[in-house]
Amino acid sequence: MKFLALVDCDNFYASCERVFRPDLKEVPIVVLSNNDGCVIARSKEAKAMGIKMGVPWFQVKEAYLSQGGKVFSSNFALYGDLSKRVMNILDGMVKRIEIYSIDEAFLDLEHISNLDHAHEFGIYCRNIIKQWVGIPVRIGIAPTKTLTKVASHIAKKKNGDAGVFCLSNQGHIAHILKALPIREVWGIGHNLSKHLNQLGIYSAYELMKTDIRFIRKKFGVVLERTVRELRGESCIQIEDKIEPKKQIVVSRSFKERIDSLESLKPLISNFAVRAGEKLRHEKQKCSKVSIFISTSRFNKQLHHRGFNTFHFPYPVDDTRSILMGADRALNIIFKKGYPYAKAGVLLSQFSHPTFIQHSLFDSKSQDQLKQDTNLMQAIDALNSSQTQIYYASQLSLGESPIQKKMVSPRYTTNWWELPTTK
DNA sequence: TCTGGGGTCCTAGGACCC
């Protein structure tokens, strides 16, 4: 039998905050989104206090803090670095690994054919990661990706267990799926689960037993794959090659509402500059830049969402072009009198930079294009060091519209913020 | 008063062509 494993870090952001703060062992921890808006991670203790995922911070703040809970703004420099360390360890243990998200990876256990050995391997992995990085993980082992997700879900529920759960024989799988609501199945979100419930399908077991042609006809190929995977038929492969991105998004909610074009422009410029950096980092060029702006979802009276795309005549990776396109698109969608709460820049339709399609009307010579590339490289190099340089249209330093009041030190990625001992 | 950010895939429908 062939096994896959899903390695999933427990309460990842909260666990990261704990790595350099042993004093916070067993203390409730929550981590907040940008602007300290809502809760995006909770430690086991915070969950036990009834703090829900995604809940607005202001709603729970008082009660939570008064009970001794600890809170952090998100510190992605730290989380990203600790994630890399975990993934590096896993990468050294198997031939094929798919890093699925910042805190999850699928492993191909092709070297293991025996269930007991798979279980032992899981425990070994878990101990090594705990010892070397300090992050607790749980591991689900099963014949398909969807079933490893189920196994990992069970491992989470079974507190005090080894944190490793294997799911292999049909009888055992059926038994587990009977007690699993479809909403918990990977690939079944809020809408699908409502729809399926209306058809009388509530448990993962009932879904698994539903006629596959009916599923395909009524819901399409995506759900069909899920059902097959629940039956133990592997349909979703491990993607161990890193595919180039197909789009890049930079977006933020604002601390305060913005209703003037003059205030919005520098913010959009900031997003566009950041998007350009990401694009060059990916070694891509884009043919489209889109801008979106929207009022708060919760403001029912003054509601407006704008979206517009600027098409470049040929693929670009030059920030100055992106800024120009972004500005044009923004001018088209902006409407006066609306309190905008969020905006973003989206780059898409990528092509590799060595592929240069010349425009009929483009008069730039090879030398000029080369100069542009050099300029961008120079700016990127400066900005990744201590020095920062800005485009005129960007917001000046010190006026960051994003609020982060309770961020922890970047212990592992910044020389000035290394942990110290007394 | 205050409600995240960054992705992917699939499908339906329109434009255009023969």
Added chain:
DNA sequence: TCTGGGGTCCTAGGACCC
């Protein structure tokens, strides 16, 4: 000018994920 089917390409929108 109208008639008709079928194919491709593109886009917007909806669903999902962490």
